[in-house]
Amino acid sequence: MATVSVCQYHPGGFSFENCKRNALLEADINKLGFSSPAARKTGTTICGVVYKDGVVLGADTRATEGMVVADKNCSKIHYISPNIYCCGAGTAADTEMTTQIISSNLELHSLSTGRLPRVATANRMLKQMLFRYQGYIGAALVLGGVDCNGPHLYSIYPHGSTDKLPYVTMGSGSLAAMAVFEDRYRPNMEEEEAKRLVRDAIAAGIFNDLGSGSNIDLCVISKGKVDYLRPHDVANKKGVRTGSYRYKHGTTGVLTKAVTPLSLEVVEENVQTMDTS
Amino acid sequence: MNTRGLRSQLKDSVPVTGLCPQAGPYGVQDSLRRGFSSVKNELLPSHPLELSEKNFQLNQDKMNFNTLRNIQGLHAPLKLQMEYRAARQIQRLPFLPSSNLALDTLRGSDDTIGFEDFLNDPVQSEMMGDPHIMTEYKLGIL
Numbered sequence: 280m281a282t283v284s285v286c287q288y289h290p291g292g293f294s295f296e297n298c299k300r301n302a303l304l305e306a307d308i309n310k311l312g313f314s315s316p317a318a319r320k321t322g323t324t325i326c327g328v329v330y331k332d333g334v335v336l337g338a339d340t341r342a343t344e345g346m347v348v349a350d351k352n353c354s355k356i357h358y359i360s361p362n363i364y365c366c367g368a369g370t371a372a373d374t375e376m377t378t379q380i381i382s383s384n385l386e387l388h389s390l391s392t393g394r395l396p397r398v399a400t401a402n403r404m405l406k407q408m409l410f411r412y413q414g415y416i417g418a419a420l421v422l423g424g425v426d427c428n429g430p431h432l433y434s435i436y437p438h439g440s441t442d443k444l445p446y447v448t449m450g451s452g453s454l455a456a457m458a459v460f461e462d463r464y465r466p467n468m469e470e471e472e473a474k475r476l477v478r479d480a481i482a483a484g485i486f487n488d489l490g491s492g493s494n495i496d497l498c499v500i501s502k503g504k505v506d507y508l509r510p511h512d513v514a515n516k517k518g519v520r521t522g523s524y525r526y527k528h529g530t531t532g533v534l535t536k537a538v539t540p541l542s543l544e545v546v547e548e549n550v551q552t553m554d555t556s
Numbered sequence: 557m558n559t560r561g562l563r564s565q566l567k568d569s570v571p572v573t574g575l576c577p578q579a580g581p582y583g584v585q586d587s588l589r590r591g592f593s594s595v596k597n598e599l600l601p602s603h604p605l606e607l608s609e610k611n612f613q614l615n616q617d618k619m620n621f622n623t624l625r626n627i628q629g630l631h632a633p634l635k636l637q638m639e640y641r642a643a644r645q646i647q648r649l650p651f652l653p654s655s656n657l658a659l660d661t662l663r664g665s666d667d668t669i670g671f672e673d674f675l676n677d678p679v680q681s682e683m684m685g686d687p688h689i690m691t692e693y694k695l696g697i698l
Contacts, residue, residue, distance in 0.1 A: 289676065289678055289681065290613070290672060290678065291671075291672035291673070291675065291676045291677055291678050292609065292670070292671045292672035292675055292676060293605070293609060293671060293675060293676070294675075294676050295602050295603045295605070295606045295609075298602035298603045298606075299602045302602075380669060380670065380671075383669045384668055384669055387667045387668065387669070388667070390667075391667055411608075411612070412605060413604070413605060413608075415605060
């Protein structure tokens with residue numbers, strides 16, 4: 280009887296052992312008509328803008344799982360270092376773990392150099408990691424911060440390309456937010472004006488995109504100061520019932536009941552899926 | 557210990573059955589040591605990233621050594637490779653996982669954190685080879 284008696288050394292990290300099994304299971308499940316569980320995404324609106332003294336980052340707070348809202352108040356602005364924050368769109372787990380890994384690496388790096396970390400360093404680390412995994416890590420990020428060279432804002436795509444711009448938007452609601460930016464952005468704004476602009480851009484994404492919703496979070500980063508406003512604006516309050524609908528004691532019970540079914544026929548069926556990416 | 561350079565250590569394919577993939581010293585399948593083989597499992601990589609991840613560390617080293625050679629001359633990578641070879645030989649018994657501290661320090665990965673540090677950490681692996689068989693294999697007695 281042959282057994283595998285010599286164990287090969289596995290260096291750690293991702294293991295691809297189950298890929299073939301998963302592909303087989305996927306094919307079988309689809310034949311039976313069911314669908315495999317979907318990853319939780321953050322169909323999102325995130326954006327950032329550079330103003331006179333620093334950077335304002337904004338995000339909505341809805342996390343979706345297919346067509347269902349999985350989290351009504353999730354936090355999409357992640358901490359990277361005391362002067363750098365990062366908004367994440369795409370698969371929620373990927374953005375969470377990626378930003379945590381880069382935050383740890385930046386901390387070790389800054390302890391090693393003895394200086395406050397720079398935004399360009401975080402950008403370089405993120406893009407090298409995302410390129411290494413060829414887009415399989417679905418994290419689209421807006422990275423902003425203030426370092427010794429001034430305020431910086433980067434947008435990072437899942438395949439590893441980055442852009443350094445004065446205003447950026449990402450997520451499924453990015454087009455709505457970008458429309459607001461293109462209309463009202465001007466260089467060297469004041470802090471209040473920048474906050475209002477970002478708030479309006481995220482609100483545009485929330486009200487015009489199904490994948491974004493709930494509240495607006497804001498993060499204002501300037502030299503030596505970070506304001507993490509969560510929530511900055513509760514745009515969607517849950518409705519309050521105007522009256523009590525309980526029956527009073529002593530209400531008459533039901534005496535008789537007659538049911539007449541109406542026969543209807545389905546004339547037309549129309550399914551539209553929304554793009555939550 | 558492979559005495560040739562980095563290039564020959566690259567795994568440029570997932571091994572193919574029948575063309576000495578699990579070949580032991582006699583050129584046939586080594587079922588005792590590597591288990592049964594099947595064509596379907598071994599013909600193609602199961603994920604596009606599998607090969608690039610297997611070779612990632614090697615490719616990084618190659619790139620770094622090439623840059624070092626271009627900047628500082630041939631002696632720099634040669635000296636460093638000698639130190640790597642020495643550090644790689646500091647291991648524990650064949651069936652125990654080694655921390656590779658010296659190798660990590662040389663590479664500079666002792667102050668970075670990546671997926672290999674908390675996913676599938678070999679220190680926490682649930683399988684271990686049989687100590688006697690592993691030592692015999694290492695000494696070439698098996």
